[in-house]
Amino acid sequence: MQNEKISYQLITNAGNSKSYSMLAIEAAREKDFVKAKExxxxAKDELKKAHSxxxxLIQTEAQGIHMNMDVILVHAQDHLTMALMMKEQAEEFVNIYKELEELRTKGGVN
Structure with missing residues (x-):
């Protein structure tokens, strides 16, 4: 794969993952925990594609085939990092919303 194609695919997968993470938080806020999990x-599936x-890239570099590091590839890696962080935060938000709902159901919180 050429740099540009790789970069844009990483950006696409990372962007999709980040969007799904945000949708998970919104679903949890609306108490739809099944949808949040979906x-x-x-989000995880998109991250798997990006990690692949x-x-x-890492395999290619390890084989001694050096790639040019251009701004777009660096930008793509930034997107991947942010998507990873967003997925982890989304998991925490979903858990917090779920715990809050459980407390409300038990009568502990309004």
């Missing part, structure tokens, strides 16, 4: 699973591309 969105988190989709990243692993391919």
């Amino acid at each position: 969105y988190l699973n989709k 591309i990243q692993f391919e």
